Amino acid sequence: MTINFVMMIMALLAGSVGSVLLASLVLLFKGSWLQKLSEYLMYLAGGTLLGAAFLGMIPNAVAQLNVTNTLEIVLIGILFFFLLEKIILWRTCANKNCERRNQTAVPMILIGDAFHNAIDGIVIASAFLSSPELGLFVTLSVIMHEIPQELADFGILIHGGMSKRKALWYNVLSGSSAILVGILAWFFLQQMTHLVPYVLAFSASSFLYIAMAELIPEMHKKTKVLESLVQLLLIVAGILIIFFIKHTH
């Protein structure tokens, strides 16, 4: 077993079950400052996801593949994630006034999450197979966007009538798909190393999609000048974190 493999397992644990537990801590203490902290984490995640994609994953894939092919995969990936989200919405919204997330059925939240987490697992595995440093900032980005995400999921599950304990277990279960799929992806990609840059480019589109189609629209729900400024500063801070990790290694 290599150090890289052990690091990847730790990253998978931190990114999945770790984020669920951290989110449940926020839920447990219910402090408004914790709620705020989770919000700030989301803004920061907006930056680290963009930074990890543009400063880490895409250049890394380009170095192994080439610019044209890499960007083609990124483009296809964005369409894939658009469709994936649509399918999940179609399956949940039978009535016409369906508001996303508000009326989403509980099982679909869990299935959608398990799928999302599985992709996070593949992203982490392919990043660690490329370099430990890439693995590090990809994991950071996963943890930061997962905590606010899991917190939102808890809210929906509990609102849907689930007990806190049950909601926690279900979230841990859907989170653990990242661990299982991540390990499988690791062994598969180790045999098929020529596929790593393709998976990396595809992972970059996952990160870009989460940042720009999920987190940024959420941020635009707040329009106050001060809050907007905080958002901008934290996005830039997130990008800078990735930038400095990249340039100090």
Ligand SMILES: [Zn+2]
């Ligand atoms: Zn995620």
